[in-house]
Structures are given as structure tokens and as C-alpha cells.
Amino acid sequence: MLAIFGGNPVIANKELHGHYPPIGISERQRISAVLDSGILWGPWAPMTRELEQKWAERTGVSHCAALNSGTAALHCALAGCGVKVGDEVIVPAYSFIATASAVLMVGAIPIFVDIQPETGNINPDLVEAAITDKTKAIVTVHLHGLPADMEQLRAIAQRHQLYLIEDCAQAHGAIYQGKAVGSLSDVGAFSLNATKVLAGPEGGLLTTNSDAIFNRAAKMRVFGTEWHEGKQIVRDADSLGYNYRTNELMAAFALARLESLDSEQEIRISNAQHLINGIKDLPGVSVPPLQVEDRNHIFQMIRVRVNAKILGLKLSSEELRERIVFALAAEGANWWIWERKPLPAYSIFQSLNADGDGYPWCLPQARKNISYHPGNYPVSLATSRDSIFTTAHFPPNTANLMELYVEAFHKVWANLDAVSKLPILLNENGIQKPF
Numbered sequence: 114m115l116a117i118f119g120g121n122p123v124i125a126n127k128e129l130h131g132h133y134p135p136i137g138i139s140e141r142q143r144i145s146a147v148l149d150s151g152i153l154w155g156p157w158a159p160m161t162r163e164l165e166q167k168w169a170e171r172t173g174v175s176h177c178a179a180l181n182s183g184t185a186a187l188h189c190a191l192a193g194c195g196v197k198v199g200d201e202v203i204v205p206a207y208s209f210i211a212t213a214s215a216v217l218m219v220g221a222i223p224i225f226v227d228i229q230p231e232t233g234n235i236n237p238d239l240v241e242a243a244i245t246d247k248t249k250a251i252v253t254v255h256l257h258g259l260p261a262d263m264e265q266l267r268a269i270a271q272r273h274q275l276y277l278i279e280d281c282a283q284a285h286g287a288i289y290q291g292k293a294v295g296s297l298s299d300v301g302a303f304s305l306n307a308t309k310v311l312a313g314p315e316g317g318l319l320t321t322n323s324d325a326i327f328n329r330a331a332k333m334r335v336f337g338t339e340w341h342e343g344k345q346i347v348r349d350a351d352s353l354g355y356n357y358r359t360n361e362l363m364a365a366f367a368l369a370r371l372e373s374l375d376s377e378q379e380i381r382i383s384n385a386q387h388l389i390n391g392i393k394d395l396p397g398v399s400v401p402p403l404q405v406e407d408r409n410h411i412f413q414m415i416r417v418r419v420n421a422k423i424l425g426l427k428l429s430s431e432e433l434r435e436r437i438v439f440a441l442a443a444e445g446a447n448w449w450i451w452e453r454k455p456l457p458a459y460s461i462f463q464s465l466n467a468d469g470d471g472y473p474w475c476l477p478q479a480r481k482n483i484s485y486h487p488g489n490y491p492v493s494l495a496t497s498r499d500s501i502f503t504t505a506h507f508p509p510n511t512a513n514l515m516e517l518y519v520e521a522f523h524k525v526w527a528n529l530d531a532v533s534k535l536p537i538l539l540n541e542n543g544i545q546k547p548f
Contacts, residue, residue: 115528117443117535123521124445124514131509134312139372143365153361156335160364167371168303168318172295176327178319179364180334183282183304185357186317187215189333190300191250193319193326194276196221200249205235206455207493208254212280213456221249222483225457227490231402233257233416236492237265244269250276255284255294258310258411259401263289263297270298278302281320283413285311286378290407295320300330305367308504310378310413312370316363334358377508378411384506384515385412391519392417395526397424414451415506418499426533430499436535437525438501444521451502455493457485 114120124130134140143160152158161179169177180186196202198220204213206225216223224243229236233256240251251270253261261279270277279294281287282304287294295301300321305313321327329352332338337354389400397420401410421433434450441448456462462485487494505518525532 115440115443115524115531116445117440118531122443122445123524124517127445129445129510129514129517130447130505131507133504133507133509134307134314134370135373135509137369139369140366143369144362147361147365150361154358155361156331156358158361158364160361160368161359164364164368164371165318167368169320171371172293172301172320174296174301174320175322176320176324178327178330178334179359180317180319180357181359181363182315182357183302183306183309183317184211184215185334185355186302186304186319187211187252187278187280188218188355189319189330189357190278190302190321190326191215191219191221191252192333193300193321193323193330194250194278195329196249196276199247201245201247202249203235203240203243203251204456205252205254205256205493206457206490207233207452207496208256208280208456209282209452210456210459211282212252212254213462216252217461222247223456223462224248224483225455225462225485225490225493227492228256228496229262230492230496232259232261232405233401233496234259234261235266237262237269240266240269241273244273244275248273248275250278252278252280253298254280254282255287257401257416258284258287258413259405260284260287260289260294260297260408267298276300282306282309284411285309286374287411288409296322299323300326305363310381310411310507311367311374313359313363313367316359316367380508381506382410382412384508384510384512385410385415387512387515388415388503388506388518391516392522395522397421398526412506414502414504416451416500416502417448418496419501420499421533424529426529428533430495433533434499434501436532439535440525440528440532441501441521444524446503446518446521447505448501448503451500452497454497455487455490457490458487458494 116122165177200221202216207228213223226239277298279298279301281294281301284294303318305316307314333354334357337350337352399418421430
């Protein structure tokens with residue numbers, strides 16, 4: 114019997130799930146070293162500089178700037194490319210909100226493009242049609258750790274003389290055609306949030322080979338002023354800047370996690386493959402490709418799509434996945450829903466509507482024919498409605514736990530008819546209300 118109906122759960126012992134990110138000897142030693150030094154902050158403090166140098170070297174770029182969040186890194190990347198008020202920036206319609214809200218932060222207008230069903234990344238075949246004389250840049254996301262089709266996107270950007278920006282928030286260590294993400298475009302932006310494979314537990318990293326982009330981003334990080342090795346060159350600001358500095362404690366923690374990145378990467382990918390191989394042949398289930406010939410998938414999240422129609426159930430895939438998440442949770446398996454709607458459906462972007470209404474900095478330049486109707490992005494809309502996610506494959510979790518996840522999935526699938534009849538309601542915000 115399913116646990117949700119009173120049976121015994123597959124994973125009864127909650128302690129089988131390890132804590133992420135792990136906090137071990139290296140993390141504690143790095144933090145203690147900061148406290149012992151008395152140097153707690155500053156963009157040129159020793160831990161921060163070491164993190165920048167090591168990440169630049171690992172990524173294969175000339176410059177790296179440490180910031181206080183991945184969103185700040187995206188903001189500085191766009192500003193570093195000279196994106197300004199009224200410009201248009203092409204972004205994927207399915208991503209975390211920061212990918213598109215950073216465009217608004219520089220006063221530009223996000224132009225959404227649908228994604229590929231097989232990868233979840235922006236569809237290069239649709240990008241070119243979205244380009245206008247106002248387009249300044251393309252932002253691509255390496256969604257859940259799978260690199261986007263950078264060769265095609267670079268060709269498009271070069272053909273139209275556009276900047277290409279990588280949102281690498283979920284893709285630390287991913288490789289495309291032999292090169293690290295973050296080095297495949299004009300500028301890359303990484304997140305160091307605690308949910309990421311390189312955990313800060315907060316912070317961001319900007320990577321680029323461009324002196325000009327780096328210099329503009331570095332000034333923006335510290336109130337628009339020019340500094341060198343911790344000393345302010347001129348006490349003046351020639352551009353708008355922010356307090357986007359990181360601090361030594363976050364940099365120290367990220368450095369400790371960097372030491373474990375490769376070994377944990379192997380475990381996480383192996384765990385992901387174990388789990389996916391155990392469920393991918395179930396009816397009505399589809400998962401991202403395990404392997405793409407010219408790139409690696411680092412699985413920052415595992416995304417599984419469910420199809421109620423294939424299963425012959427009399428409810429939508431969205432309604433089915435809500436019930437599946439509850440049933441799996443009762444079995445002790447941590448699955449959840451990441452994005453319930455594509456980015457164009459968010460209220461903030463709906464306000465930038467076709468008649469030009471919206472935020473003041475966009476109003477004078479807004480194109481009259483922009484439409485953010487979610488139906489214009491069918492793959493993103495479907496993906497947001499039928500996908501469930503897990504990060505249970507992160508170490509210190511083991512292959513043994515993945516085997517239990519497979520068992521839980523099969524148990525739920527063997528009882529889908531009963532699961533489909535669970536009386537689950539959603540309110541207007543998509544919040545689950547069981548029973």
C-alpha cells in the first residue's frame with residue numbers, strides 16, 4: 114500500500130538523506146583562517162582574490178570578478194556589455210526569474226524565446242527571428258547543468274554583431290566541445306548559492322576574456338568607482354554602481370567547496386544516471402538526455418516530465434504531477450516543482466505588454482508588438498506544467514539512496530490510478546493544498 118494511504122514508506126529513515134552542502138574539515142579550516150586573519154571583507158581581500166584567480170584559471174578566462182550573488186553577476190555582465198535603457202535582450206522563456214529580471218535591472222526589455230524540448234535550453238532555431246535593430250545581446254542558460262548549443266548561438270551573435278552572455282548559475286564544471294562554460298561567450302555569470310554545485314553559500318562569479326567588460330563590471334561592483342588592489346584611484350564615480358561586493362567568509366567557503374568539486378561531480382553524475390536509468394522506461398516518463406555528444410551534463414537538478422495522456426488518465430499532466438509529488442514525498446523521496454509557469458507569464462513581465470505600459474524606464478522605448486502571452490512559448494509552457502525535480506543525487510547521498518528513489522518511483526507508478534484520484538487543490542498562486 115502507498116504510504117500516502119497509510120502504508121509503510123520506502124524511505125522511512127530521514128537520516129538517509131545527507132546534508133548539502135557538506136560542512137567538513139576544509140570548510141571549517143577556511144572559515145577559521147578568515148576569522149583569525151581579521152580580514153572579513155573587500156573585493157581585494159585574500160580569499161576573494163584567491164577564489165577569482167582559481168576560478169579564472171579553471172574556466173580558462175583572463176578575468177574573474179567575485180560578487181555577492183549570481184543575479185549581481187548577471188546584472189554586471191549585461192552592464193559590462195553596454196546594454197542600456199531601451200535595448201532588447203533575448204532570453205529563454207524557461208529559466209529562473211533572475212535570467213530575465215537582470216535585463217530589467219539595466220532598463221532593457223527581455224524578448225523571450227522558447228526552449229528545446231529535449232534539452233530545456235534556448236532553441237537557436239528560434240533566436241534569429243526574434244532579433245531586431247534594438248537587440249543588443251543574447252542570454253543563454255545552461256539549464257540544470259547541460260550546456261546550450263553554443264556553436265549555433267555564437268554564429269548567430271557574430272552574424273548580427275550581438276553580445277552573447279552565458280547564465281552558468283547551474284553549470285559549474287560543465288564542458289562544451291572541450292571548453293568550460295563561462296568561457297564560451299563574451300561573458301559568463303555563475304551563482305554560488307547553497308543549492309548550486311559550487312556553494313558559497315551565497316555569491317556570484319563573473320568570467321570574461323574582455324578587458325573592457327571586466328573593467329566596467331568591476332567598477333559597477335563598487336559604486337561605479339575605480340579601484341586597484343584595494344586602493345581607490347579617484348574618489349569619484351563616472352557611472353552608476355552598486356554594493357555588489359562579496360565577503361571573505363563566503364569566498365572561503367566557496368574555496369573549500371572548490372577543492373571537492375571534481376570528486377563530488379563524479380558522484381553526482383553517477384547518482385543521477387543510476388536514478389534516471391531506473392525510471393526512464395516507465396510509461397509516461399521522459400527525462401533529459403544522459404549524454405550529448407559534444408558536452409557533458411552535470412545534473413544540477415534532475416528533471417522528469419510526466420505525460421497523463423500517454424498513461425490514459427483523465428486529468429492533465431499538471432494535475433498528475435502535483436499528485437505524484439505528494440505520493441513520492443509520503444514514500445520519503447524528495448521531489449518538488451521548480452517553476453510553475455514560464456517567465457513571460459510572471460506578472461512583472463506581463464506588465465510590459467503590447468501597448469507599451471510597464472515600468473517607466475522601459476516605457477519610452479517599448480516595442481508595440483511585443484507579446485508575452487504564455488501560449489507563444491508552447492514548449493516552455495508544457496515543461497513548466499509537467500515537470501518534477503530532485504537534487505537528492507547530490508553527495509553525500511549515495512547510490513543506495515538512489516536505488517530507494519527508484520523503488521519509490523516504481524511503487525507510485527504501480528498505483529497511478531489511485532494516485533490520480535487524490536483530491537489535491539491548487540489556489541490562484543499554484544500552492545498545493547492536499548485533501
